[in-house]
Amino acid sequence: MSDESTSDDIVFYWNPRSRAAMAHWMQEETAAPYRKVLIDFEKNEQKAPDFLKINPMGKLPTIVHRGTVVTETAAIIAYLADAFPQAGLAPAPGDAQRGAYYRWLFFGAGCFEPALLDTMMKRPPVERKMAVGWGSYEDVLSTLKTALTTGPYLLGDKFTAADVYIGSELGWAMMFGAPNLKGEKVFDDYVARVQARPAYKRASTG
Ligand SMILES: N[C@@H](CCC(=O)N[C@@H](CS)C(=O)NCC(=O)O)C(=O)O
Structure with a gap:
């Protein structure tokens, strides 16, 4: 389950029945390459020691991109919009x-x-x-x-x-x-x- 990455591919820890669905939609909007890692709530994998090392809250969604962990759905969505500006999903900094x-x-x-x-x-x-x-x-x-x-x-x-x-x-x-x-x-x-x-x-x- 522990699957940190420093590559350009985003590692996306998700479960379809969670707020990760929102980040999933955003991943699809940017069209940037990402790799899904299912976190099984039935098995309580979100609280497994390996996952807690990545997100000590033990919550989804969580992404790792170029070695940086991003948590919090709104932050992930905002981060992806800025990291992939070609998708045109955020006004540029400085734009009113x-x-x-x-x-x-x-x-x-x-x-x-x-x-x-x-x-x-x-x-x-x-x-x-x-x-x-x-x-x-x-x-x-x-x-x-x-x-x-x-x-x-x-x-x-x-x-x-x-x-x-x-x-x-x-x-x-x-x-x-x-x-x-x-x-x-x-x-x-x-x-x-x-x-x-x-x-x-x-x-x-x-
Ligand atoms: N503040 C976080 C909340 C994330 C959150 O609560 N996720 C829930 C699923 S919707 C979760 O992972 N719960 C698992 C748990 O707490 O064990 C966000 O906005 O992303």
Whole structure:
């Protein structure tokens, strides 16, 4: 299972039933060569000593590229967009659009994900919403709805890696019946649009 690499090929530790599906889609978008290493949750391989040496959190997705370990789904997606600029999935550093791009990547990780988990896990509402970075699930959805209303993508006409991340989260949330998403035209259309991409289809079937 331990399979670090200093070659140009990305070593991609994954399991299809995990957040690694989001990174998988991104790998397909960049078309860069990668090698999948399945981590079997049934066998608890994510907590095996060899894997913990690579990612001490024992979590997926994890990639190793040119000897560097990258963990955290949003970081992996952002890293791949920059490492393979020919795919055109991120505004260049210095481009003002880079600000919006970062905004939505960080919003996905820092606001949408915890708000979604609060809702799906039926955690009691927080008492001091003001001190909670993501405010509430309702605030997060309303913000995303506004961001996607102009469309077709988060940054307007240009599909970016931020759409891979937010689009994956929305797709996951809809699949698991998160409230107030399915049936909302803006979300339905956006998810259908991003999931129609060939790279998404390859990742979901391969
Ligand atoms: N913050 C991490 C979370 C990764 C994570 O929790 N992955 C889950 C699968 S979706 C995992 O590997 N769980 C295995 C475990 O904790 O044993 C990210 O955004 O990538």
